Amino acid sequence: MANLSKRGLTTAVICSGPFMKLGQAQARVFGVPDLPLLQIPHPLGGVSIEQVQARAEVAVPQFVKLLKEKTQ
């Protein structure tokens, strides 16, 4: 993801709450400290299809907003 970001593509990483700090630290390590992290509710495993859908509905608007910002 860091490499794609460095190539100029609009990229983001989706993290659940407890993994945000790890995501931020990894972005710094790989030289893309501003890599967008889209936060969704934890957990990712052991959730129903409806809960998966709900997480997508949280992530998608964040990504759309990011795309709009990048294309302006």
Added chain:
Amino acid sequence: MSKLAQLLQASGASIEAEDDFDSVNALMREKGWSDGLPIVPPTEARVAAMLEYCDRPWDQPIAKIPPRWGEATPLLLAANAVMAGCQPRYFPLFMLAIEAMCEEPLNLYGVQATTHLCAPLVIVNGPVAKELDINSGHNAFGPGHQANATIGRAIRLALINIGGAIPALGDMSTFGSPAKYSYLVAENEDESPWEPLHVERGLPREASAVTVIGAECPHNVNDHESLTAEGVLTTIAGTMGIAGVNDIYYQSQPLVIMGPEHAKMAAAGYTKAEAKRFIQQRAHVAVGKLSRENIDRRVKITFKDRLANPKPDDVVYAVQRPEDLLIAVIGGAGKHSAYVPTFGATLPVTRALKTADGRLAKSVEDFRRR
């Protein structure tokens, strides 16, 4: 000025502290440079003594440790070895273990950062195990031997201090494990009826080597009654048939540790390869023991060729192929073996102890600066 003193001139290479055990430990706790236990202050003199057993450039990284991908130079590793309480002559083996676990197949990033409770298990083979008095017998995984305790601890300190395996930041393990303090043993080659692990994995017998496995803690296999190879191997295989391990969903390489008494009983009827086949065929979990969701979301997808519409009596295997099972002989007297599941998304790495010029080391004294 000594070479070490020159290296310590670099910005951030050293830190001033009061010359007092308690003050140094307070500073280390404040910085987060500890596993929680007191550390031996890494003074310049102690680090210099450790580096006497290093034949590589002290400031050149031998590996990068994830998830921080920190550069593991001999200088930094020596400081961690001092902090852990290592003798200087342990240092070549500690460096080797770090190099091995940073090789790609082990997936140290995953092992470090996962919610799973795994830790890198190091099994030492060859003459250096005896030279350093690494325990392979009674209580090999427990306390009592300086080499096991402190080389294992130095590894953990390097994983924290260089690799950034900090709880809830770089180490997301749901609850960790005691193996994250120290997890290093030797194989009991003298009591093994089979060829040693490092020989089976392609190295000459005279080599000293480490095999690193992204592993859970050992789970005991008690069998005081069996009189045959089939008996003891059946009990081991039966113990491995459990639903909540990662290995049932991966082509991974879990470990069976056989106590010498069990191993000798098994070897009376089977070669090591035959024992692996016997165990693999019988170490399985009936699909009916898995939850409906695990069947739908894992079994039907992972094993779609064989189990697209599984029946309750169909099975998933603890290890997918006989050759994927590792067997090592460890421990003292007693009718016990142990099963060591893995993280799943990891493969063992075996690496020989070699001097900087590429020769197999006969002794840790081969690394000593002259």
